[in-house]
Amino acid sequence: MGMVGGGEGAFIGAIHRIAARMDGEIELVCGAFSRDAERSKAFGESLYFEQNRCYPNYHAMFEMEGQKPSQERMDMVAIVTPNHLHFPVAKMALEHGFHVLCDKPATLDLAEAITLRQLVDKTGLLYGLTHTYTGYPLIKEARHRVIAGQLGQIRKVVVEYPQGWLADKHSEQSKQASWRLDPAQAGLSGCMADIGVHGANLAEYVTGLKISEVCADLSTAFDDRMLDDDGTVLMRFNSGARGVLMASQVCVGEENNLKLRVYGEFASIEWSQMAPNDLWMKYADRPTELIRTGVGSMAANTLANIRTPAGHPEGYLEAFANIYRNFAHLIQARIASKPASQASLDVPGIDEAIRGMAFIENVVAASRSELKWHPFRVELDSE
Amino acid sequence: MGMVGGGEGAFIGAIHRIAARMDGEIELVCGAFSRDAERSKAFGESLYFEQNRCYPNYHAMFEMEGQKPSQERMDMVAIVTPNHLHFPVAKMALEHGFHVLCDKPATLDLAEAITLRQLVDKTGLLYGLTHTYTGYPLIKEARHRVIAGQLGQIRKVVVEYPQGWLADKHSEQSKQASWRLDPAQAGLSGCMADIGVHGANLAEYVTGLKISEVCADLSTAFDDRMLDDDGTVLMRFNSGARGVLMASQVCVGEENNLKLRVYGEFASIEWSQMAPNDLWMKYADRPTELIRTGVGSMAANTLANIRTPAGHPEGYLEAFANIYRNFAHLIQARIASKPASQASLDVPGIDEAIRGMAFIENVVAASRSELKWHPFRVELDSE
Amino acid sequence: MGMVGGGEGAFIGAIHRIAARMDGEIELVCGAFSRDAERSKAFGESLYFEQNRCYPNYHAMFEMEGQKPSQERMDMVAIVTPNHLHFPVAKMALEHGFHVLCDKPATLDLAEAITLRQLVDKTGLLYGLTHTYTGYPLIKEARHRVIAGQLGQIRKVVVEYPQGWLADKHSEQSKQASWRLDPAQAGLSGCMADIGVHGANLAEYVTGLKISEVCADLSTAFDDRMLDDDGTVLMRFNSGARGVLMASQVCVGEENNLKLRVYGEFASIEWSQMAPNDLWMKYADRPTELIRTGVGSMAANTLANIRTPAGHPEGYLEAFANIYRNFAHLIQARIASKPASQASLDVPGIDEAIRGMAFIENVVAASRSELKWHPFRVELDSE
Amino acid sequence: MGMVGGGEGAFIGAIHRIAARMDGEIELVCGAFSRDAERSKAFGESLYFEQNRCYPNYHAMFEMEGQKPSQERMDMVAIVTPNHLHFPVAKMALEHGFHVLCDKPATLDLAEAITLRQLVDKTGLLYGLTHTYTGYPLIKEARHRVIAGQLGQIRKVVVEYPQGWLADKHSEQSKQASWRLDPAQAGLSGCMADIGVHGANLAEYVTGLKISEVCADLSTAFDDRMLDDDGTVLMRFNSGARGVLMASQVCVGEENNLKLRVYGEFASIEWSQMAPNDLWMKYADRPTELIRTGVGSMAANTLANIRTPAGHPEGYLEAFANIYRNFAHLIQARIASKPASQASLDVPGIDEAIRGMAFIENVVAASRSELKWHPFRVELDSE
Incomplete structure (x- = not known):
């Protein structure tokens, strides 16, 4: 998985990373974390990425990752930027063949969301929206x-x-x-x-x-x-x-x-x-x-979405992680050409984006x- | 105190009586509890009233009590009938010189409430409204x-x-x-x-x-x-x-x-x-x-409205009793020509009726x- | 009912009086509220007692009340003194023919409680103990x-x-x-x-x-x-x-x-x-x-011990009042030679005193x- | 990190793995999960380990990992077996030069714990105990x-x-x-x-x-x-x-x-x-x-132990993860020859094991x- 946005000081970026890591189904391998190319790269290094996957911006990330063989490149991108970048980043990700998991709200306005749906339909890629509370x-x-x-x-x-x-x-x-x-x-x-x-x-x-x-x-x-x-x-x-x-x-x-x-x-x-x-x-x-x-x-x-026995409280990060894990399962099922589980089909997607x-x-x-x-x-x- | 309404099976009548009794400042001495004259009298007897103060209806009660010397007659009436009777009973009470404590809503419509305010103003009698939660x-x-x-x-x-x-x-x-x-x-x-x-x-x-x-x-x-x-x-x-x-x-x-x-x-x-x-x-x-x-x-x-140390819960009946006791204090101050306490001035009245x-x-x-x-x-x- | 103890400033006396009044089954008619005869009488007056029932001490109260005809005298006494007086007051009350409702603990020690049980058994009078929480x-x-x-x-x-x-x-x-x-x-x-x-x-x-x-x-x-x-x-x-x-x-x-x-x-x-x-x-x-x-x-x-619909909270005073009312019903059944209700039999008594x-x-x-x-x-x- | 115990169906093993993963500071690279060699290896594979680090038992794991160069071998082992194995596994780990993070209770009896303390003192390695609630x-x-x-x-x-x-x-x-x-x-x-x-x-x-x-x-x-x-x-x-x-x-x-x-x-x-x-x-x-x-x-x-803003609940897994992350920081400080942070010094250790x-x-x-x-x-x- 790659990430766009969510660098130093961005509360929600850290949350997404914890959620992605929790179940060991997703590996965060690259990212573009800041509008400032140097800060973006430095942040990637702090996350122990390989040097050449610490990208200066998301354009470079999609370009470079898109050129890797499918076994090596990231499968999906998590978008955790301010709202106005949700659409352009998601669009570019889809156009480069990456599945997208995006923070809400999906876009800046309804028109963008409608366009996004057309893109999702056209590419056949997976699109998830982190309506965490679900x-x-x-x-x-x-x-x-x-x-x-x-x-x-x-x-x-x-x-x-x-x-x-x-x-x-x-x-x-x-x-x-x-x-x-x-x-x-x-x-x-x-x-x-x-x-x-x-x-x-x-x-x-x-x-x-x-x-x-x-x-x-x-x-x-x-x-x-x-x-x-x-x-x-x-x-x-x-x-x-x-x-x-x-x-x-x-x-x-x-x-x-x-x-x-x-x-x-x-x-x-x-x-x-x-x-x-x-x-x-x-x-x-x-x-x-x-x-x-x-x-x-x-x-x-x-039951598919709990990790501890009752009485040992689960919280916000686990709810978030459920969305990540279920989305990962959706991708795995896609890759394996197997039917997706009920839990993974439960991830909010493009319809929720429009609504x-x-x-x-x-x-x-x-x-x-x-x-x-x-x-x-x-x-x-x-x- | 006399009571109109609130006979057998009427939940709110029993509540009003407990509230009136709780602090020993008010004695319930008569009432007209039912549209049925016999049931009205029987209910008064069950409350240990004197025989001749078990009235068949509220007209009789106001008539008879109004003729007693001021030391002997009731000072106030509590009205706990269905809404449509609030106004006519309150009107008759005021016209016979009795203070009124009425269940909410004050009247059947705003027009009645405005007329009621004129009556309260004109008679100079006390009017209270049991907005219990206050x-x-x-x-x-x-x-x-x-x-x-x-x-x-x-x-x-x-x-x-x-x-x-x-x-x-x-x-x-x-x-x-x-x-x-x-x-x-x-x-x-x-x-x-x-x-x-x-x-x-x-x-x-x-x-x-x-x-x-x-x-x-x-x-x-x-x-x-x-x-x-x-x-x-x-x-x-x-x-x-x-x-x-x-x-x-x-x-x-x-x-x-x-x-x-x-x-x-x-x-x-x-x-x-x-x-x-x-x-x-x-x-x-x-x-x-x-x-x-x-x-x-x-x-x-x-502090003037609590009876127990914290940790010994007070409830709905005590809130209700506060209104009764404060209203009783208002009447006592009136009778004694003394200034009313802050607590007693806090009883909801005709302004709240209008609102x-x-x-x-x-x-x-x-x-x-x-x-x-x-x-x-x-x-x-x-x- | 008469009361011993619980005069000015005594928290529990006021509680007992509210509890006794709440259901209209008990009338507090006399009392001996203080070791100081004048303060005792003054306190009785503040409760609107008849002048000659504002007693200077409990000896006088039991003496005088005991001489009244049964219709006029108090039926029972509530004891709300410090612990060391519970036994002597209860003893004297029983010896003068009054039912006793006493605050806990019943006596100063177990020996007194055992003696008290003998007295209760011998007189055949009713004895209740205000274990409020029951x-x-x-x-x-x-x-x-x-x-x-x-x-x-x-x-x-x-x-x-x-x-x-x-x-x-x-x-x-x-x-x-x-x-x-x-x-x-x-x-x-x-x-x-x-x-x-x-x-x-x-x-x-x-x-x-x-x-x-x-x-x-x-x-x-x-x-x-x-x-x-x-x-x-x-x-x-x-x-x-x-x-x-x-x-x-x-x-x-x-x-x-x-x-x-x-x-x-x-x-x-x-x-x-x-x-x-x-x-x-x-x-x-x-x-x-x-x-x-x-x-x-x-x-x-x-159900026999609730007064309001669920959602309108009842509290400590109502629990206390249940004991008073149930004890009153016990006395009423005794007077009427009728079987006592289940609720009234539920009042803590001499066995609980011993325990x-x-x-x-x-x-x-x-x-x-x-x-x-x-x-x-x-x-x-x-x- | 390697793990001993906690294979299929063991509730606490899964918890430890989530806790270890959450903050991206620890990588689980090998393990011995079952007394049954085949099941042990199969479980390692299900966690995406390299084939030759799916060990049949903990003896083999310590042996093989101990022979790797320090850059490649695991730094620490997490012990999540039933109680009676805590001591022998911890002992062998320390003897092979690995830091130990063990589930509680530390050993089978006090005598073992005292021996363990001697070993910890002698090897100078780090020992942590997962008293989660701290x-x-x-x-x-x-x-x-x-x-x-x-x-x-x-x-x-x-x-x-x-x-x-x-x-x-x-x-x-x-x-x-x-x-x-x-x-x-x-x-x-x-x-x-x-x-x-x-x-x-x-x-x-x-x-x-x-x-x-x-x-x-x-x-x-x-x-x-x-x-x-x-x-x-x-x-x-x-x-x-x-x-x-x-x-x-x-x-x-x-x-x-x-x-x-x-x-x-x-x-x-x-x-x-x-x-x-x-x-x-x-x-x-x-x-x-x-x-x-x-x-x-x-x-x-x-503050060093929270991940979300108040109102987004953290729970049991985050408490567990705090122990893992703080222990990881302790190891990192040791490796870097830097002073450990207050948070990392707060991990329960051998003294708590004895107590x-x-x-x-x-x-x-x-x-x-x-x-x-x-x-x-x-x-x-x-x-």
Whole structure:
């Protein structure tokens, strides 16, 4: 595997590398980590790469790796740059024959995502998107139970993702903040593109429903902040179910307090990312259950994504690693011309890329509208 | 004290009586408990009332009690009937010279509430409204901290109140449900009038802000249910702060899961009714604090509303009793021509009655509107 | 009802009065609240008693009340004095024909408790002991489930009760502390007599087992403190089950953190006084259940001891009130010559008084012993 | 790195491999995974080792690796066999010049541990012991705070580790259980050697105190079970502090519910392995604090052991990986002749090996004694 972006000081790059390494299925062999050629190469060396695979930039990486024999070259690339580079890097990777695993949001806007889908379709290569939270085993269990009908008809979905890291002006100086608040690098939206999109993805993943209408109220805590840092979205799903999505980066004292609640006709489910090994299932007529991986029956896809016995907590890095390992299995199956496992087919891909970019665009449009409801569109106006 | 409503099988009547008794400041001496005169009298007897104060109906009660000398007659009446009787009973009580403590919502509609305010103003009698949750000591502490500026400018208020007791059709048969789902007895709204109004009251009480605009999405889980059983309201406050209010009676497995979060510039506060002796205060730069009544400095008004040392949990009945005791102290101060204590002045009254009825009407109107934002109006159209 | 002790500044007296009042079954009509006759009378007046029932001391109270006709005099007395007065007051009450409800520990030592039992047996009067924690509905549910065999053979009982209020020297000055640390008023033990005895009672109540051997390590945080303020007790029960009891008054920051765990062959139960409306039931082969009073089947005795729907928390005062109300029902049944209800028979009584005093004496003896195990004896040496 | 033990189906081997891989500082290059030579080699192949480094047994591995030039051969060996092989494998590794990282307990008995210390001293090689729970960042923070005096004099330590996986007879059939219940493979003790020793280590690590006396009550749930599966230990520390340690494998429904409480003169600390990213600090006179890595000041050694921002949970595998990475840094510093970092010096080593084996032997002896207190000895009788 090669990596683009994620050099020194980039939080998410280090996370991706840990996730890739954890299961021993992926070897990170090369990378282009910085816009500065010297820093890019130096960082590669710090990761013990061979000298000639410490590339000065991603163009060189794709060029050089593409010329190696298939046994020697990298199979895939992980893209962990700021948003505006996701598309050009992914495009070049696909054009050079590499599978792509990209951080979210997939692109800078929906138009790019649609073009990307055409490229993926055309090349036949694999494309994965790191919607990390879908990697948690109990989220997979929740999805299994909802899809299996254990909750009955879904009535309401509540997803919230409050953070506090952009709560004051001073916070804007950090490396993480600077590009996320810059429309040129982040796109149309700040908070919704960074974390709201995770919430929407989680809601659709767990329920199997699709958002069909939105009503949104986005805001910024400071007048000179150019992108939203807080927002609430009312949702209607294609089944008639309703939903609420709250996301914020200015809720003082909140860390990554992502929570999901799905209320059904017969039962309800609740999950919180900060206690990810607990899944709560509530019923009308019997005690609430605390579902954990150690007891009772679990879906096969849940069990395929755990590494420790219940009671030895797994966390964020393991959820991330599940996506990497499952994507690696997808590639292995492709290489071996074997059918992919259920777990590996569960990696978010190009469809989620489209949904995510559509979510961002629709929510921004809905927030600007004076009308309450805005239809959720996944095509461009010109189409 | 006398009581109207709340006879056999009425959950809330028993609660009011416990609350009234708890501190030994109020004696329940008479009542009219049922539309059926015989059942009304029998119920009074079961409470050990004197025979001639077991009234057949409230008209008789006000008539007879009104004729007693002031030393002997009841001072106040508690109204715990279905909503549609709140206004006529309160009106008659005031007209006969009795102070009124009424269950919420105050009336059937905003027009009645406005008329009621005129009556209260005219008679100079005391009027209290049992917005129970404001009786919790740590809610008073939260209010104190917000008003004292410890959170800085308020940015966002999130209040949610999910219940599940009306989640299935069968549930409609219960005594509690039958009148709450009947527009003639409950008014314009089901869920919003029953519990949403508590949420709105709590948000305004704790922050001292006023809702100025709403965007609402109300719904019912069953086509033939005549009033809303679920809804989400986006709010804007007069300070520019934003808010979200979620209330539901069809969230399977939820009990009375009222939660309040107030996010400020410097700190945030979180409180949950189901663990009411914990108040969480979160900061940007130091550890989250678990505020409990046993340690650290507390507002005088908090301390005036606790009965046990921290660690011996107080609950719903004590919160309710705080309202009764504080209202009793208000009456005592009036009788003694002394200034009322801070705690007793803290009882919700006619202003909260108006705000609550306005909340219900505005939210229902907003839900019907195609426009996103609906201004929060507290006057009638004709005014 | 009359009351002895519990005047101004005595925390537990106010608690008993609230508990007695809550359900409207008991009227507090007289009392002797202080060693100082004037203060005793003044306190009675502050409670709105008739002038001539504000007694200067308990001797006068029993004398005068004893002379009234049975319809007019108090039926029972609540004893809330320091420990050393429990026995003489109870004795005099019984000798004057009054039922007794006494705070724990029942007496100053086991010898007194044995004498008290003889008196109770001889007079045929009712004797209750306020082991408050047995008044919690979910403790009754836990007992029901254990006794019904739902956990199978019990293997292990863990009960802990850490407090921190005596953690520093300064704390010794408080009114609560001064007598509790004085052997003349408190008896042989400090911490074990004050709260350890609650833990032992809870363990025996819930499991139906009897402690048969103890190994104890009691200590004091300060050299000049005359009674234990901390201790751990290993226990063996008559069934062969094992147990651990930890109690402390010097665990900084702990409030009333009483917790009980009962581990059985098939299932386990966990309950915490600070979240008393939750009962956790754990299984080997299916998810942990959160038992709450609102859903699923509950024992009749559980349901008889709740006042609010699940989700509206009940607390310490309600648990206390359950003991008062159940004891009142016991008296009412006696007066009416009717069989007592299951709930009223559930009030801790003279047997629990004996077990509690034996617990204190045995634990103190065990702590002094160099041998590991000390047999749990309920008779005096001379017997 | 090479590995001995931990082949197919061995839970702990897979854990060690993930921990070793996570930070990219260690490469697993060879191993001897099974007593069966063919299975051992096959397992090595499944891990993508070079053919000639898939060894049939550990003798061959040490022999062959020992003959390689220092640049090519493994630096260290991880030992993850059943207990009885820990010593002979470690001995052979040290004798062939390899650093050793061994699972706990270090040896089969104290005598072996003492011999091992002589070997470590003699060879000057590095020896680490995977007391995993000391790898958690907030345990390091707790230690820092205790040692820095923030709690004042320590009064009491409570550590508990209930599990339920051996609660029924049927459970004895599992691969994990079979050797843990066999004295020949597990040693003198079952539960105390498997998890009690973790608790004792944690208590000493966090407080810096040493256990000086013990009183123990060990038991088995089934008559024919040869080693303890449950036990409680009263402890006295060298400072005079007291402690309680509870460990069990037969508490139905418990997973790995390790909890530590340290009560000091001024403050107290509480930590639970199942919510390892929360550290609670309680005070006498101000609110309880929830310490998390994202806010407030943290010890340098805490920060050196975290990988994600607070709110993205880290768990058991990361704690394990901290031990591996810190041990790798220790080796790197040795190779580079540089001073080791504070974090790397924090790896449990041969002293903890001695303390752990002494704990097991002393507790077993104490349990058999009729006397209450048993002195904690770290030398053999013959010494």
